[in-house]
Amino acid sequence: MTTQNAEKIISSAMTVGTPFYFYDMKLLRQTVAAARAAAANPMFRIHYAMKANVEVPVLEVMREAGFGIDTVSGGEISRAVDCGFNPARIVFAGVGKSDAEIDLAIEKGIGCFNVESIEELEVIAGRARALGKKARVALRVNPNIDAHTHHYITTGLAENKFGIALEMLDRAIDIATSSADIDFRGLHFHIGSQITTLRPFEILSERINDLQDRYESRGIRFATINVGGGLGIDYENPDTNPIPDFEGYFSTFSKCLRIREGQEVHFELGRSMVGQCASLITRVLYVKHGLEKQFAIADAGFTDLIRPALYDARHLIENLTSDATETVIYDVVGPICESSDVFEKDTTLPLTSRGDLLALRSAGAYGSVMAMQYNCRSLPRSVFSE
Numbered sequence: 001m002t003t004q005n006a007e008k009i010i011s012s013a014m015t016v017g018t019p020f021y022f023y024d025m026k027l028l029r030q031t032v033a034a035a036r037a038a039a040a041n042p043m044f045r046i047h048y049a050m051k052a053n054v055e056v057p058v059l060e061v062m063r064e065a066g067f068g069i070d071t072v073s074g075g076e077i078s079r080a081v082d083c084g085f086n087p088a089r090i091v092f093a094g095v096g097k098s099d100a101e102i103d104l105a106i107e108k109g110i111g112c113f114n115v116e117s118i119e120e121l122e123v124i125a126g127r128a129r130a131l132g133k134k135a136r137v138a139l140r141v142n143p144n145i146d147a148h149t150h151h152y153i154t155t156g157l158a159e160n161k162f163g164i165a166l167e168m169l170d171r172a173i174d175i176a177t178s179s180a181d182i183d184f185r186g187l188h189f190h191i192g193s194q195i196t197t198l199r200p201f202e203i204l205s206e207r208i209n210d211l212q213d214r215y216e217s218r219g220i221r222f223a224t225i226n227v228g229g230g231l232g233i234d235y236e237n238p239d240t241n242p243i244p245d246f247e248g249y250f251s252t253f254s255k256c257l258r259i260r261e262g263q264e265v266h267f268e269l270g271r272s273m274v275g276q277c278a279s280l281i282t283r284v285l286y287v288k289h290g291l292e293k294q295f296a297i298a299d300a301g302f303t304d305l306i307r308p309a310l311y312d313a314r315h316l317i318e319n320l321t322s323d324a325t326e327t328v329i330y331d332v333v334g335p336i337c338e339s340s341d342v343f344e345k346d347t348t349l350p351l352t353s354r355g356d357l358l359a360l361r362s363a364g365a366y367g368s369v370m371a372m373q374y375n376c377r378s379l380p381r382s383v384f385s386e
């Protein structure tokens, strides 16, 4: 944490009250600029995967950067449109799109449905016909690739619920290309999240190359290839690596993916865009001396940031107000009546006291969006710092 941010946080805590998410908007803008610069190929299109963070100031930065937007619900489509995104730059994924969501998407004229099953494809064709419109569709392929990430955030394995199995793709493409109600655009992939090496993206590119060769020999061309998102961030060292390796990421695709003439390549980046720009700020209510452990009991819990409880995720914790040189090992826990309400066990902090402010770093992605009101708690607030 920079001293400047720490000072702003300490003064915000007096006025806003804890817990709250603190956004470093300058870092967000730098991150977005780095991604844009690295994706300089004119056929590359970035869509921000908005499920990572839907705060309006964040969405505005994405819109101003000229990004399209990746959505996973009707609610997200409406929010994106309200926020001024061009509907033609909205893509819509998800294994369980309802009829009402499909109708909304067709009526808004979104850029593309990323279709996850043959059953869904048939429903979308039917709804489009009823509305007298054509639906633009890409087929989400499950390429059976292990992204070597946590089992809850891997999505490209045959056992996962996402996408159309390679064995069923022929039939899906037949239906999509022969339906009068479908404008078939191409293929979509998304193999998982928090992917920290580039190797899975190389394997994905090779898989796509094989598929393109195979279908091209049958006269089928894809106007777009959408490689999804998944680029990870450095949760351990947010100050040394505040901006992900966008250059490595985009150049992997430039090198490995055999892009066809006139073909657009779409990227759906969520976590890598917003993960590092926010911290969850919480005040220590009690330091409880247990029989075997010391507990730092914070006023934020999994209702504010569920990633540790949900996927064993680790967020670096800093004490912003202690100036002690002595360190102590704590379990940093929340106030909620569940044993899983633990941010981190056995973490070393400077000697911590009641009233200290803690920052849980790298909380910009899948943090505030998953906040809930269990125990009748209030939702955490947000502070946007320029």
Ligand SMILES: *Cc1c(COP(=O)(O)O)cnc(C)c1O
Pocket (backbone or CB within 6 Å): 049, 051, 052, 070, 072, 093, 094, 190, 192, 193, 194, 228, 229, 230, 231, 268, 269, 270, 271, 272, 365
């Ligand atoms: C969640 C999601 C993304 C974004 O994933 P990140 O790991 O946050 O980059 C992209 N595409 C689809 C279809 C998704 O569901």
